[in-house]
Amino acid sequence: MTASASDRLFGYSHAFDHPVTIWVTVGSIAALAIAPLVIVLLSRSGRVAPDRLGRWWLRWRTWLFLTPLILGPILLGAAWTILGVGLLSLFCYREYARATGLFREKAITLTVVLGIVLVTFAVFDNWYRLFVALTPLTISFILTVAIFADRPQGYIQRTALAVLGFVLLGSGLGHLGYLANDANYRPLVLLVLVANEMNDVFAYLAGHLFGHRAICPATHPRKTVAGALGGLLLTTLLVVLLGRLVFRDSPLASPLHLVTLGIIISVVGQLGDLMFWSIKRDLHIEDFDTTIPGHGGLLDRFDSLVPIASAVFHYVNYYVGGIGTDQPARIWTTFG
Amino acid sequence: MDDWHYKPAGDLGLPAAEAFKSLKRESGLIATSLHWLWWSFVRTYLWAWHRLKVEGREHLPTKPPFVLVANHSSHLDALVLAAPLDWRLRDQIFPIAAGDVFFTNPAISAFAALMLNALPMWRKSCGPHALKELKQRLIEEPCCYILFPEGARSRTGEMLPFKAGLGMMLAGTAVPVVPCYLEGCFEALRPETKWPKRHPIRIRFGPPLTFASVTNRREGWEQVATDLQAAVKALAPRTV
Numbered sequence: 001m002t003a004s005a006s007d008r009l010f011g012y013s014h015a016f017d018h019p020v021t022i023w024v025t026v027g028s029i030a031a032l033a034i035a036p037l038v039i040v041l042l043s044r045s046g047r048v049a050p051d052r053l054g055r056w057w058l059r060w061r062t063w064l065f066l067t068p069l070i071l072g073p074i075l076l077g078a079a080w081t082i083l084g085v086g087l088l089s090l091f092c093y094r095e096y097a098r099a100t101g102l103f104r105e106k107a108i109t110l111t112v113v114l115g116i117v118l119v120t121f122a123v124f125d126n127w128y129r130l131f132v133a134l135t136p137l138t139i140s141f142i143l144t145v146a147i148f149a150d151r152p153q154g155y156i157q158r159t160a161l162a163v164l165g166f167v168l169l170g171s172g173l174g175h176l177g178y179l180a181n182d183a184n185y186r187p188l189v190l191l192v193l194v195a196n197e198m199n200d201v202f203a204y205l206a207g208h209l210f211g212h213r214a215i216c217p218a219t220h221p222r223k224t225v226a227g228a229l230g231g232l233l234l235t236t237l238l239v240v241l242l243g244r245l246v247f248r249d250s251p252l253a254s255p256l257h258l259v260t261l262g263i264i265i266s267v268v269g270q271l272g273d274l275m276f277w278s279i280k281r282d283l284h285i286e287d288f289d290t291t292i293p294g295h296g297g298l299l300d301r302f303d304s305l306v307p308i309a310s311a312v313f314h315y316v317n318y319y320v321g322g323i324g325t326d327q328p329a330r331i332w333t334t335f336g
Numbered sequence: 337m338d339d340w341h342y343k344p345a346g347d348l349g350l351p352a353a354e355a356f357k358s359l360k361r362e363s364g365l366i367a368t369s370l371h372w373l374w375w376s377f378v379r380t381y382l383w384a385w386h387r388l389k390v391e392g393r394e395h396l397p398t399k400p401p402f403v404l405v406a407n408h409s410s411h412l413d414a415l416v417l418a419a420p421l422d423w424r425l426r427d428q429i430f431p432i433a434a435g436d437v438f439f440t441n442p443a444i445s446a447f448a449a450l451m452l453n454a455l456p457m458w459r460k461s462c463g464p465h466a467l468k469e470l471k472q473r474l475i476e477e478p479c480c481y482i483l484f485p486e487g488a489r490s491r492t493g494e495m496l497p498f499k500a501g502l503g504m505m506l507a508g509t510a511v512p513v514v515p516c517y518l519e520g521c522f523e524a525l526r527p528e529t530k531w532p533k534r535h536p537i538r539i540r541f542g543p544p545l546t547f548a549s550v551t552n553r554r555e556g557w558e559q560v561a562t563d564l565q566a567a568v569k570a571l572a573p574r575t576v
Contacts, residue, residue, distance in 0.1 A: 094364065101343040103364045110365060157340030283342050290349050 005126075005328045008183060009079040016075075020187035020245050024194055025075070028067050035060050058294035066292070066301075074189055078180040079124065081189060085177035086120030088298065092306075093169045095288040095297045099280075100161050108162045111138070111145045116170040123177040125332045126324045131178060135171045139163050168306050176309035179316075181324030187246040191239070192265070192312050196305050199235040199269045206230020220277040228270055235269075236262030251319050261315060268311045269304035276303035356449035357439050357456055359469050363427045367450050371426045374451040379419050385534055386412075386524055390420045392541035392571075395514055400428050401478035402544065403506065403513045405564050407495045407572075408484035409522035412532060414452065416518055416539055417482050430455045431482040432470070459487060464504060471505045485561060493522040495572075498565040503550075503557025512544035515564060517571035540571040 007014065016022050039056050042048045073080035093112060097103040115138030122131040142162045146155060179189050207227025214221050215228060239262030240255065247253045252261070276299060280286070287296030295301045317323045346360025355361055363371065382388040396402075404417050414431040421429055433439070435456035438448040448454040458466070474481060485498035506513060520537040545567060550556040 098345040098348055098364065101341070101345070103345060104362070106365065106368060113365060154340040161340070283344060285344060285348065287349065290351055 001331055002328045004183075005331050008077070008181075008185070008327060009331075010077045012076045015186065018184065018187045018245075020242055021075070021190060023242075024187075024190045025071060027194075028071060032060070032063060032067060035063075055294060062292055062294045070193065074186055078185055081180040081185070082120060082124050082177045085123075085173060085180075086116065088302065089116045089120070089169050089173045091291070092173065092299050092302065093165055095291070095299045096165050096169060099283050099285055099288050100165075102158070102161050102165065105146070105149070105158055105162070107145045107149065108142055108158060111141050112162050112166045112170065114138075115141070115166050116174075119170050119174040120177065123174055123181065125330055126181045126327055127330045127333060128178075128322075128324065131174065135167065138166055138170070142166065172306045172310050174309075175313035176305065178313060178323060179309075181327055183326055184246070187242075188316070191242050191246050192308060193305070194242070195235055195239050195262070195265045196269050196308055198238055199231050199266050200273070200304065202234040203227040203231030203270060206234070216274060216278075219274055219281055223270070223274060223277075231270060232263065232266040235266035238262070239265055247320075252316060257319060261312070264311050264315055265308055268307045272304040272307040275307070276300075353442055353445065356445045357435070359455055359466065359473065361449060361455070363453065367453070368427050370450045371453055372423065375418065375423065375426055378415050382416060382419050382537065385532070386520070386537040388416065388419065389536070389538045390541075391538065393420060395541040395543050396421065397512050397514070397544065398422070400425065400480045401474050401511045403474070403481045403483055403511060404516050404541075405483045405485055405498075405502070405513060405568060406516040406518050407490070407568055408486050408488070409490040409493050409518070410525045410527070411489075412521045412525045412537070413484065413489075413518055414454070414482050416521060416537055417516060420539065421480075425480060427453065428477070428479040429453060429482065430479060432457050432484075434459055434488075436460070455481075467501060467504045471509070474505070474511060475509060485564060489527050490522070491527055495565070495569065498561040498568075500554070500557040500561045502564065503547075503560030504552070506547050506560050507550045507556040508548065508552040510546050510548040512546055513564060514544045515542040515567035515571060516540065517542075517568055519573060542567055542571050 001009075016025070035056075039053060039060065043053050070084075073084040090113065093116060094103075097109055097112075103109055115134060118138070119131065119134050122128075122134060143159050146159045146162075176189070176192065179185055179192065182188055203223070204227065206229065207222065207224040210226035210230065211222075211224030213225045215223050215225055236259055240258040243258040243261060244253060247258070251257065276288075280288070288299040289297030291297050292301050313323065345362045345364075347355040347358045347362060350358055406413060406417055414433065418429055418431060431452055431454045433448055433452070433454040433456060435458035438452075438454055439445045439456040448456075455470070470481070473479060483502060485502040486496040487499045487501075488496070490496050517540045518537070519540070520535050523533070524535040524537055525532040545563060547556075547560050547563075550559055
């Protein structure tokens with residue numbers, strides 16, 4: 001392994017080299033410190049219902065654990081970031097399989113899990129061709145493995161559910177991990193995560209203040225047109241501000257690209273949210289699990305990130321001439 | 337063979353500690369792997385250390401649902417009963433274990449759920465709803481239960497009277513119930529001892545009984561208990 005690869009994968013001493021990494025880290029800590037004061041002030045104003053205040057306290061306590069769990073691996077090195085994303089994919093697939101009932105199909109589920117593990121390995125190895133090949137190959141394996149149960153009735157439904165699960169949570173989230181193969185991965189990954197989280201917050205606030213007309217009332221009555229537009233406007237602004245520093249000296253630093261990236265993150269993120277709400281409505285469940293108190297399951301928390309990861313990856317990949325191409329490829333599989 | 341139906345896990349949304357105790361708990365990939373590992377170890381151990389002998393294997397149904405009932409005098413009993421069963425049924429075999437022994441401590445509870453695949457029966461507060469839930473799962477899923485109708489381990493090695501609660505689960509159903517007799521478990525691991533002694537163990541499976549025509553009322557439940565007790569006793573060696 002070359003020194004530059006080792007530095008990127010495990011070099012925590014460079015954690016705060018980029019101003020965006022510092023700002024996001026300090027901003028996250030400040031937000032966690034200020035949030036209780038805001039909740040107390042709102043509580044004293046008497047304008048917020050007690051059950052809503054209770055939910056906010058619960059969410060704040062959960063973020064006290066979630067923030068270091070998300071920030072820690074990114075600051076420590078690309079290897080931990082990739083491993084973290086791999087584990088996130090596996091746990092999200094677990095929730096999806098348990099919610100749909102697919103977990104009862106052990107051979108199919110094992111194939112999807114192996115597919116996710118291989119995707120994580122391809123990312124870790126910076127082996128883009130394997131990473132790309134694993135999507136069609138895993139789909140073919142899912143379809144093949146399902147044959148041997150010798151139950152043609154329901155074959156399409158079983159395999160289609162598994163393919164959907166793998167494409168969204170294995171391949172889709174794998175793109176987030178692949179961003180860690182960029183030499184400048186910390187601010188880039190943080191930009192995606194912060195923009196995604198703030199997109200939710202902006203849409204919630206705008207919807208709460210101005211929202212009347214729901215976008216898809218049967219899917220999610222609280223997702224309003226005003227909320228979506230507010231989220232779009234503010235998230236794009238945030239991406240433009242942070243993106244100017246993240247993409248400094250690259251073709252993506254132009255205002256047009258930054259605005260486009262902001263629109264992509266906001267629109268795709270909000271659609272991702274509605275996509276998973278559609279799945280939940282179809283399954284007649286409220287949450288995918290209870291893993292994260294106050295949020296539901298991991299999939300309830302990171303639903304919008306699933307489509308954002310691949311959308312951002314391919315936009316950036318196209319305009320910067322390939323993510324990870326300036327880094328050593330096939331770190332672990334090149335011998336001699 | 338049916339079309340696909342969305343059916344979320346029975347224990348979906350329950351925190352882990354609650355899921356372990358849930359009668360609706362279902363096994364995922366991790367639990368299935370742990371079951372296979374555990375039962376492979378148990379099989380090897382029973383054959384190597386206790387020279388386990390199995391008689392009447394031909395009486396075991398090949399597909400669920402079915403219930404195994406046996407005499408109970410040792411913590412080895414459930415392990416011995418489940419060991420000869422087909423490995424493909426591992427996720428569908430549920431030893432019914434005393435809730436107050438196996439499901440009050442979080443570590444033991446995790447072991448009982450993830451390794452043994454046991455379901456709890458709360459002896460002091462087991463209402464008809466729990467038995468109804470077990471009966472429903474037995475038939476609808478379908479699955480297999482390992483039951484000890486004496487309700488507790490015998491402290492002398494002598495069989496205790498079978499409790500009628502078992503009848504509530506089985507009366508009026510066509511589920512085959514296989515009577516089994518365990519010999520040598522008491523000597524190998526007595527209730528007052530901690531570690532098993534090297535002592536041969538033998539298990540006898542008898543022909544299955546069904547109780548489809550038995551009324552689902554108290555007299556029917558008692559009849560089920562009496563018939564099964566007689567069937568298990570008949571498998572005991574003459575000297576017992």
